[in-house]
Amino acid sequence: MNIKRWLFTTNHKDIGTLYLILSGTMFFIGGMLAMLIRLELFHPGLQYFQPNTYNQMITIHGLLMIFGAIMPAFVGLANWMIPLMIGAPDMALPRLNNWSFWILPFAFSILLSTFFMAGEAPNFGWTMYAPLSTQFGPPSTDFLIVAIHLLGISSIMGAINIIATILNLRTPGMTLMKMPLFVWSWLITAFLLILAMPILAGVVTMMLFDRHFGTSFFTAAGGGDPVMFQHLFWFFGHPEVYIMILPGFGIISEIIPTFSRKKLFGYTFMVIAIASIAFLSFIVWAHHMFTTGINVYAQIVFMYTTMLIAVPTGIKVFNWVATMFRGSMTFETPMLFALAFVCLFTIGGFSGLMLAIVPADYQYQDTYFVVAHFHYVLVTGALFTIIAGVYYWLPKWTGHYYNETLGQWHFWLTAIAVNLTFFPMHFLGLAGMPRRIPDYALQFTAFNEIATIGAFILGAAQLIFLYNIIMTIRGGKHASAKVWESSHGLEWTVPSPAPHHTFQT
Amino acid sequence: MTNWNINLTQGVTPVSHDIYDLHMTIFWICVAIAIIVFGVMFYAIIHHRKSKGAKSAHFHENLWVELTWSIIPFIILTLMAIPATKVLLHMRNTEHSDLTVKITGFQWKWQYEYLDNGIKFFSNNNTPFDQIYNKSPKTADYLRVVDKPLVLPIHKKIRFLVTSNDAIHSWWVPDLGTKQDAIPGYINETWTRINKPGTYHGQCAELCGMNHAYMPIVVIAMAEKDYEAWVIQQKTGIIPSTPAVAPVKTTAPTAAPPAPAQKMTKEQLMPLGEKTFNGICAVCHQQTGEGMPPTYPALKGSKIATGQLPQHINRVLFGKMGTAMQSFKDQLSDEELAAVITYERNAWGNNTGDVVQPDDIKAAKAKGPLPE
Ligand SMILES: [Cu+2]
Numbered sequence: 001m002n003i004k005r006w007l008f009t010t011n012h013k014d015i016g017t018l019y020l021i022l023s024g025t026m027f028f029i030g031g032m033l034a035m036l037i038r039l040e041l042f043h044p045g046l047q048y049f050q051p052n053t054y055n056q057m058i059t060i061h062g063l064l065m066i067f068g069a070i071m072p073a074f075v076g077l078a079n080w081m082i083p084l085m086i087g088a089p090d091m092a093l094p095r096l097n098n099w100s101f102w103i104l105p106f107a108f109s110i111l112l113s114t115f116f117m118a119g120e121a122p123n124f125g126w127t128m129y130a131p132l133s134t135q136f137g138p139p140s141t142d143f144l145i146v147a148i149h150l151l152g153i154s155s156i157m158g159a160i161n162i163i164a165t166i167l168n169l170r171t172p173g174m175t176l177m178k179m180p181l182f183v184w185s186w187l188i189t190a191f192l193l194i195l196a197m198p199i200l201a202g203v204v205t206m207m208l209f210d211r212h213f214g215t216s217f218f219t220a221a222g223g224g225d226p227v228m229f230q231h232l233f234w235f236f237g238h239p240e241v242y243i244m245i246l247p248g249f250g251i252i253s254e255i256i257p258t259f260s261r262k263k264l265f266g267y268t269f270m271v272i273a274i275a276s277i278a279f280l281s282f283i284v285w286a287h288h289m290f291t292t293g294i295n296v297y298a299q300i301v302f303m304y305t306t307m308l309i310a311v312p313t314g315i316k317v318f319n320w321v322a323t324m325f326r327g328s329m330t331f332e333t334p335m336l337f338a339l340a341f342v343c344l345f346t347i348g349g350f351s352g353l354m355l356a357i358v359p360a361d362y363q364y365q366d367t368y369f370v371v372a373h374f375h376y377v378l379v380t381g382a383l384f385t386i387i388a389g390v391y392y393w394l395p396k397w398t399g400h401y402y403n404e405t406l407g408q409w410h411f412w413l414t415a416i417a418v419n420l421t422f423f424p425m426h427f428l429g430l431a432g433m434p435r436r437i438p439d440y441a442l443q444f445t446a447f448n449e450i451a452t453i454g455a456f457i458l459g460a461a462q463l464i465f466l467y468n469i470i471m472t473i474r475g476g477k478h479a480s481a482k483v484w485e486s487s488h489g490l491e492w493t494v495p496s497p498a499p500h501h502t503f504q505t
Numbered sequence: 506m507t508n509w510n511i512n513l514t515q516g517v518t519p520v521s522h523d524i525y526d527l528h529m530t531i532f533w534i535c536v537a538i539a540i541i542v543f544g545v546m547f548y549a550i551i552h553h554r555k556s557k558g559a560k561s562a563h564f565h566e567n568l569w570v571e572l573t574w575s576i577i578p579f580i581i582l583t584l585m586a587i588p589a590t591k592v593l594l595h596m597r598n599t600e601h602s603d604l605t606v607k608i609t610g611f612q613w614k615w616q617y618e619y620l621d622n623g624i625k626f627f628s629n630n631n632t633p634f635d636q637i638y639n640k641s642p643k644t645a646d647y648l649r650v651v652d653k654p655l656v657l658p659i660h661k662k663i664r665f666l667v668t669s670n671d672a673i674h675s676w677w678v679p680d681l682g683t684k685q686d687a688i689p690g691y692i693n694e695t696w697t698r699i700n701k702p703g704t705y706h707g708q709c710a711e712l713c714g715m716n717h718a719y720m721p722i723v724v725i726a727m728a729e730k731d732y733e734a735w736v737i738q739q740k741t742g743i744i745p746s747t748p749a750v751a752p753v754k755t756t757a758p759t760a761a762p763p764a765p766a767q768k769m770t771k772e773q774l775m776p777l778g779e780k781t782f783n784g785i786c787a788v789c790h791q792q793t794g795e796g797m798p799p800t801y802p803a804l805k806g807s808k809i810a811t812g813q814l815p816q817h818i819n820r821v822l823f824g825k826m827g828t829a830m831q832s833f834k835d836q837l838s839d840e841e842l843a844a845v846i847t848y849e850r851n852a853w854g855n856n857t858g859d860v861v862q863p864d865d866i867k868a869a870k871a872k873g874p875l876p877e
Pocket of ligand 1 (some may be wrong): 507710711713717
């Protein structure tokens, strides 16, 4: 294999593959950290790790899963599928595309190398709240800041590229309202990235200045405010949440019609719903900060805007169910993950609605109820859509069907384990267990044991996924161009595997 | 004795009851929506499958259906928002309080200051290291005990002023329905009114550094006359006759009677120093004195602990700005300070042979902080 081909490639399929490989690698490293975290929490008392090490693990786990696993996976899928779906020969800016990707391995090397520095890795949580990160953070915090800048540059360039591709390279006749929903969801996500990532870059730069250059943006003694950090961080952070789920909505809107053998219900409303969610995502950020002492009328406004998100999200769920209704369904692995997504993401939506109720949030905030909520949204939400998408498009990429039996095993083990892991966390939070603690009172033992057992099954099940992918790349039943009985769209008109160059003019 | 508690506490305050009611209302609304949506979905999964010969229908849009399922959720949400807003306005209203307690978060302990009567003390985690490190069996109150709990009267509106000395903490007692972030440099207000005497547990809810898990909160709520007796006892050291509730054990320097100045021997100082060090200092500097550099420096063989004595006393008494090293001059008694410094200068092979007397501490306090 020629290393230079991968280093200098400007081909959207190659770069898509690179993104997916990086994402898979980060997913397994982040997953390993998750299992070490669960190992420590199996029993009360300090078993394997010092509290400081534990705090480092939760910090890096969060950063890796968000920036390393979920986001690059969606960008990888976008690279592979958007040109195929809109009939474009490649991305609009192929060299930029190469650079967007190749920044990432360096960024994550820097991030992971912090474990080996004096003072060890950042230990203040992925949210990096000041003054814990500014005044009390280890020296490696500066490397984290550099890594985040690199990730931000990569994301913004990737987003520009996706917008340029979608707006300029659609095949004649494909108007905006004829685009596949995956393309729509990514167009909107790309705008979110361009609007949100610079805020993150700004806030980590302010951190850097507070740490080394004598400013006090986040220190009261110098006229600053620690809560200002949270406002800025969540002004980025909440759109970021939707950056991690909107492309998933797009994937599900492709898969459910295919395996229901029925056209997607309410296309126009689905597009409007994604756009409304994206808009609302910029005016709800303070719901992460209800207990910081912000003004009561601000709390009320943010409670209302947050609750409002349930309306477009509800439309999406109702429309997916309406698509299935009176369809002719089959249950291949991508469909199973899509159906599990609809159920379990909705549960994450419900807990999100509960968290929006400010008085109740005073009890939920910073507990395992929140941990349960965002893992339902990000694991059974975002991650399930990625897994569904990989199974769905793998025959198109490799020219082979994956092993369906292994796929089913992977699904059922994952679906059971994920609930075993995260459902008890609702109970733990309601019973009073705060998040981000390596040790807990005895009353929380039972559900922590269950969660840990679930996490290990969940981790092991992903090895089946990895094995299945590798075996599919190597061989397997040959796939036709159409791959699925009822697939629709331009990507299913090119042969499987998709040739290196498609739709050339 | 396994605990399978799965729901939020109803708590012992009007606010915690209101929160519980809101929590259950929104929960049952979610359950109802779930039954309808998942019901339809599973109906389709069971009946509209290809293996059963289902042929797919051709409908793919219907404006009225879509408007309906946009508007109905909106109406449900509006109905939910009304009681939530009412409760919120009530719980944020701190006016007309009977008593004010200032709560300050420290890495990693709480300080309580009763602004109406001048009582002020620290509340430390009281679970021994041996239990945390699994060297001795964990008692039922593992991570649920402090050396000195917060004592409050029932049926009084108590205003809390919450702030922090270092990182952000969050003071949370579920049974009180009270959670308030402690922001360094700012003061947040909240309040409670406890209906029932009892002991209520909580802990720090916001990641505040290494020992975030070890900041338990214990609140003892008692009838007003018992509370008054407790106040008198705190201020005078005298226990009024026939207290209804056993007096809280007090070791705080503010309550201790002034000890006559006397020379202590090294044999007296070292055990007291070790106890104080392991209870207060070891959370950062570790029982081995090796610390966790660079954030928490080692004391074993360190410049401060083996160098000039006045510098060492100065650091312990007045702390170091911009670091986690706090000022301990008001947290510990002169005897404890003398003992802990003596211990630090002679433990772990530091063998300086120095012995510090309570009088040395008094003198250093009187002189004030040394120039940097
Ligand atoms: Cu704390």
